Amino acid sequence: MGIRDVIALLGALAIFLFGMSTMTSGLEKLTSGKLASLLEKLTDNIFKGVLLGAVVAGMVHSSAATTVMCIGFVNAGILKLRQAVGVIMGANIGTTITAQILRLGGLSDENLFLALLKPEMLGPxxxxxxxxxxxxxxxxxxxxxxxxxxxxxxxxxxxxxxESALAPLTELEAFQQLFIRFSNPVLGIAVGAAITALIQSSTASVAILQALSASGVVTFSTALPIIMGQNIGTCVTAILSSIGASRNAKRTAAVHLYFNVIGTVFFLVVLYGLNALIGLPFWQDTMDYGSIANLHSFFNIACTALLLPFNRQLVSLVEWTIPDSGAADPVATVLDPRFLSTPSVALERARTVVLQMGELAKNNYHLAVELLSHYDQKQLDLLNEQEEALDHMESSLDQYLVQLSRHSLDDKGSDLVSDLLHALSDFERIGDYVVNLSESATALNDAALSFSPKAQAELDSLCAAVGEALNQVLEAYRAHDAYAAFQVEPLEEVVDLITAALRERHVERLKTGECTVEVGTQFLELLTNLERISDHCSNAAVRVIHQAAEKGSLVRSDIHAYLHQLHQGGSPQFDQLFAQATEKYYQPIS
Incomplete structure (x- = not known):
């Protein structure tokens, strides 16, 4: 086997791995993250978990990918460790589907239909x-x-x-002798584990073994330890994925490792013991594509059947070996980097954090409004703590979305990243303006100042209108409700109407001496901040409408033109909602 054959082998392996990656990515896009969502919903008992893990791993052709996804969900608190055990066991079964597909290479050439199913025909x-x-x-x-x-x-x-690149190896006596040595179980397991860990794929490792079987030197005694080792080697991906994750995420990776090691040790002792005692008749049988695929499937199914009744004991084992430690950052667990390889899941997790940011901003808004009428230092401290959390979430999410944008996203995914970036900016800015409201409340309290009953009534009406706009935005985000989002813009228009009117009235009060300059300054500052909060509510709401709208609609192509059209009487529904909001918030103080 010369240098040309080695280069050809490397190129063939690259084609195989790229093909598997391309197919997996396509399947993920086609299902729009539904496979990942199933992991959350259908794991209420161990048997469902096994079935689900087998289906998902079979569809994405990777037990490692399924296990890494599981680790991410456990790290985010979506799955419990006990739920993940069944999925991991099932993933080991599902990953064998690729080897079964590749066994088509052993079909007869006599029938044209069967010949078309062979890899050399079916592939091109x-x-x-x-x-x-x-x-x-x-x-x-x-x-x-x-x-x-x-x-x-x-x-x-x-x-x-x-297979073609490895064909020259059949002529080398040294290669045949090497395979004889692989019948040593320790060496065979080590080689299988090392190759799989190196290329990060047990599926590809089994495919290499199938290609080698065409040389006629692969026997049951050499294939068995290599396949056992491949199951251990594939755990490296999950272990690497768990670095820096939560305690339970590390335990999930450990479950994958222990499951494969225990299964390997058990069947190693049983099969080699039986062969030593009675001599297994198939021990030296030559393996081909189909028999290797069957051995791979049998071994993984048998391991699952063996350890399934002991799933609770397996969980106890990993809990004992990985004891409790400090808590992880809740934002970091939701924005788990493992989800970046599954963009649809990562987008949903990012959207969850945007919604959390909005809830924090809304809670702080209500605290700030309460401070204006009933000042409480404890409430102010809570507001400031939540504002720090809001800033932390904004920074983490911004970095996460930037990383996600570098992955392969379809047009819808790219649009959603853009909308989420705008939304997190809007909620963060709302939080900043809420802090300004609290600062005005503090200034008034420190100076023992208060507004006149008339000014306070005006301010209460404006705060109520802004509060409803903020509530509507959060409802729109929570329920993907475009109509709830649509109701925000009429409210924003009424807020603009109220603030313009209140500025004029307050200037008149300053002129007539009904209000002092110090109180008037704080009142006008409050109007400015409330109006800006309303503006950002409008921005966030339009982004919800943008996501829900059909292609070709005005809001999809030009948001500013869409808003201009609404304000110029382009929507009877908008005009009706504006009239209702005017009657509710403006008329009582007019």
């Missing part, structure tokens, strides 16, 4: 159909189907190319 055909879909369809869904087909085609082409 699938890739060609995929590139047609990818190139000639503008629809996002059809384009994604094309991506999946391209990935599947490259998977077949890669495995066939690996």
């Amino acid at each position: 055909l699938t890739a060609f159909v995929g590139i047609l879909f990818f190139s000639f369809f503008n629809s996002g869904r059809k384009k994604t189907v094309g991506q999946i087909l391209i990935g599947l085609g490259l998977l077949f082409i890669g495995i066939k190319s690996m």
Whole structure:
């Protein structure tokens, strides 16, 4: 085997891995994160968890990816450790589907239909159909189907190319002797684990073993320890993923490792013990694509069947080996970097933090309004603590979304990142203006000043209007409710109307001496901050409408033109809501 063959082998492996990555990415886009959402919802008992893990790992062709996703959900507090155990066990079964697909290489050439299913025929055909879909369809869904087909085609082409590159090894006696040494279980397990850990994929590692089987030197006694080692090697991905995560996330990675190590040790002792005692008749049988795929599936299914009844004991074991420690940052657990490889999940987690920011801003707003009439230092301290948390969330989320934008996102995902960036900025600015309200309340309290009953009534009406706008924005975000968001702009228009009127009235009070300059300054400062809070509520609400609108609508193409159209009488519904808000908030003080 010369340098050309080695280079060809590396290229074939690269094609295989790229094909698997392309197909997995396409499947994730096609399901819009539904696979990940299932992990949250369908794990209420261990058997459902196993089934779910098998389905998800089978669809994404990776137990490591499924386990890493599980670690992320446990780290975020979405899944409990006991729920994750079943998913991890099932993932080990689901990942064997790729080897079963690749066994098509062993089909007969006598029948044309069967010949077309062989990798050397199916790979190019699938890739060609995929590139047609990818190139000639503008629809996002059809384009994604094309991506999946391209990935599947490259998977077949890669495995066939690996087989061709490894063919010269059959002529080397040293290679045959090396495989005989692999029948030593310790060496075989070590080699299988090392290769899998290096390329971060047990699926690819099994595919290499299948390609080697074409040489005719792979026997059951050599394949078994290598496959066992591959199951251990794939745990490296999960272990690396758990670094810096919460205690339970580390325990989830440990469950994956312990599950595979315990299963390997048990079957190693049983099978090698039986062979030593009675001599297993298939021990030296030559393996091919199909028999390796079957051995891989059997071993993983048997390990799951063995350890499934002891799932609670497995959890107790990892809890004992990884004891309790300090608590993790709640924002960091929600914005887990592991979700970045699954953009749809990462976007939903980011949206969760945006909603939390909005809730904090709303809570602080109500605290600040309360401080204006009933000053309380404890309430002010709480407001300042929540403002610090709001700033921390804004900084963390901003960095997270910037990282996410560097990943492969479709048009909808890119739009959502942009909208979330605007929303977090709006909620953070609302928080800043709320702090300004609290500072005005403090200044009034320190100087023992108060507003006249008339000014206080005007201010109360304005605060109520701004408070409703803020409540509507949060409801819109919480429920993806475009109509709730639509109701914010009429309120914002009424807030502008009220603030303009109150400024004029307060200037008149200053002229007639009904109000002092010091009190008047704070009153005007409050009007400015309340109006700006309302403006940011409007901005955030329009972003919700933007996400829900159909392509080609005005709000999708030009938000400013959309708002201008509303204010110029372009919507009877807007005019009706504006009239209702005017009657509710402006008329009582007019």
